[in-house]
Amino acid sequence: MTSMLATAVRGFDPLGIARRSLATQAVLLVFGTALLALASRISVPMVPVPITLQTFALTMIGVLYGWRLGALTVLAWLGEAMIGLPVLANGAGGLAPFVGPTAGYLAAFPIVAALAGFLAEKGWAGERVVLSFSAHLLANLLCLAIGGAWLAYLIGAEKGLVLGVVPFILGAVLKSALAAAVLMAVGRRANKSLDL
Template sequence: MTYDTPLLRGRDLAMWQQGALILAGTALIALAAQIAVPMWPVPMTLQGAAIIAVGLSMGSRMGALTLLTYLAEGAMGLPVFANGGAGLAYIAGPTGGFLVGFVLMAWIAGLGARAGVLGMTAAALAAAYALYVPGLAWPLAVASVFGVESGWAASSAASLWSGWMQPFLIGDAVKAVLAALLVSGTLRALKR
């Protein structure tokens, strides 16, 4: 498979190389997920910045595949989620929509992989904020449809805004911009 992303421009990667990149990406994301500031219901971690960096450096397809692999690792019981979380029950919990949304996040960030620093930053910000769609849809509606009964399920839109989104908006913007600057700076250094 040929990739035309900035870090891999013009290279044909063997299957084992693709697998190694995916596993390295999941390891980076899992490590970043453990660096957390405890907040409820979703801890603020460096996970989002790592996901954006993976998308920007690998492109949309490889980035999304990396996140699908990350979710599979967590579903199989590997402690890759925030605070060492793992398992299907964790995925079905309050952060389930965000976890599934990570795939979308990496894919959107990856769309900016061939752009300059401004395009990368725009893609990173779009990815960071697109995460809120599945993240908030899960407790607002999806959990109820699937019969999940918990204090966080079927929350009101106002409580989701004040507790699940508003406190994280500025931090997510800062992490997205830093990830874009880091990846674009790395690319400039590699081109020299």
């Protein structure tokens, strides 16, 4: 029995999420939240927003899990943070991050995973490296736009752009390139497995 969380036909599905049972998808969701918590711990402290591997993990989960399960996984991880588990950057948890400088980025995270997953389902992943890179970069830039807009509301447009967007653009490009390369390798490996 497949879950309604995964689409019936996906353009890129190396993990076979579309045909997994609801129980397996629930396990993958829990694993995904743990992966996001780990990615949040890999951080370069900056003020007011740290650089982390969160967006890399977000887009990868969106692509590998599909947009529905990917977004649900991110929402579950944010729920863990809201109840106080230390799963966000620098071990943060509780409600404070959801009203402070990082709130816009946190609000964008499920959208980022969904966008990356949706584009992957349309074929923007795997062997199509340029499209894969573009999907990840679009998702990262959307995150920066939403997060930067919230930060601009809090501290002003110029400061929001200088502190919340510009320092993260190069990282977005590098993470997008890494994600495209990893997904190309995953896609090739999945295709070899299917050819046997």
